Amino acid sequence: YAVEMINARAQAIDALDSDSDNVKGILEIQSSSIPSVTFLPELLAGFRREHSGIQYYVSSSDTQTVVDNIIERRGEIGFVGEEIVSNAIEIVKVATDKVVMIAPLSFDIPDKISMSEAVTYPFIWRETGSATRKSFEAAAVARGYDKEVFDVAALFNDMDSIIRAVEAGLGVAIISERVAQSAGGQFKIVEIEDYNEDRSFYMINLRSISLSP
Numbered sequence: 001y002a003v004e005m006i007n008a009r010a011q012a013i014d015a016l017d018s019d020s021d022n023v024k025g026i027l028e029i030q031s032s033s034i035p036s037v038t039f040l041p042e043l044l045a046g047f048r049r050e051h052s053g054i055q056y057y058v059s060s061s062d063t064q065t066v067v068d069n070i071i072e073r074r075g076e077i078g079f080v081g082e083e084i085v086s087n088a089i090e091i092v093k094v095a096t097d098k099v100v101m102i103a104p105l106s107f108d109i110p111d112k113i114s115m116s117e118a119v120t121y122p123f124i125w126r127e128t129g130s131a132t133r134k135s136f137e138a139a140a141v142a143r144g145y146d147k148e149v150f151d152v153a154a155l156f157n158d159m160d161s162i163i164r165a166v167e168a169g170l171g172v173a174i175i176s177e178r179v180a181q182s183a184g185g186q187f188k189i190v191e192i193e194d195y196n197e198d199r200s201f202y203m204i205n206l207r208s209i210s211l212s213p
Helices: 002-016 033-037 040-050 063-071 131-142 159-167 177-183
Strands: 025-032 054-061 077-080 089-104 123-126 152-156 173-176 187-192 198-206
Touching (some): 033 177, 063 198, 089 131, 089 177, 131 173, 159 173, 177 187
Parallel strands (some): 123 152
Antiparallel strands (some): 089 187
8 A cells, every 4th residue: 555655646746747757666566487587677677777766676476476466466567477367457468488398418308299208207396376387287188188197296486496406307397488598507498299389478467556657
């Protein structure tokens, strides 16, 4: 509520002084893990070059937590990896990315494998609220595989730990291609031939509040 009061004051001042750039203050953002390490930093840098009075507070979590936090007003806008269907949420598509498997070099996996081969490896996942995990599991189920029999080696709540665990040989992981390419780690990027769905990313906000300038 305090942030909304500050933003309302900023909007009023901006309306009275429309000839000047008066976009200042703290922008509180909730983001799921993939957007927070791929396109979001570039967006924030570009916006701050235009409005140098802006400060950001970014909290990174899984998609479901981002949605819950936005609804509970813990943040003004959020970035998520799945389309949210809710009368309370306004949603705008902002980016797309491909999903790939990363595997330890010691596994000696070919550059391209099928879904039937992919599901035989031990998986390293993020928590159950992860949109990437839900998307892959849904695709596997649609092809007749039971997600309950997947060999889950570990669960982590941050992307860097997943990448380090793959490098150590703990298992394979399904992550954003942009994250995999930017990580520069000691792992192999593997394409799953019959799983070539692009991931879409969205900006969300609560419909019932007035957004700050």
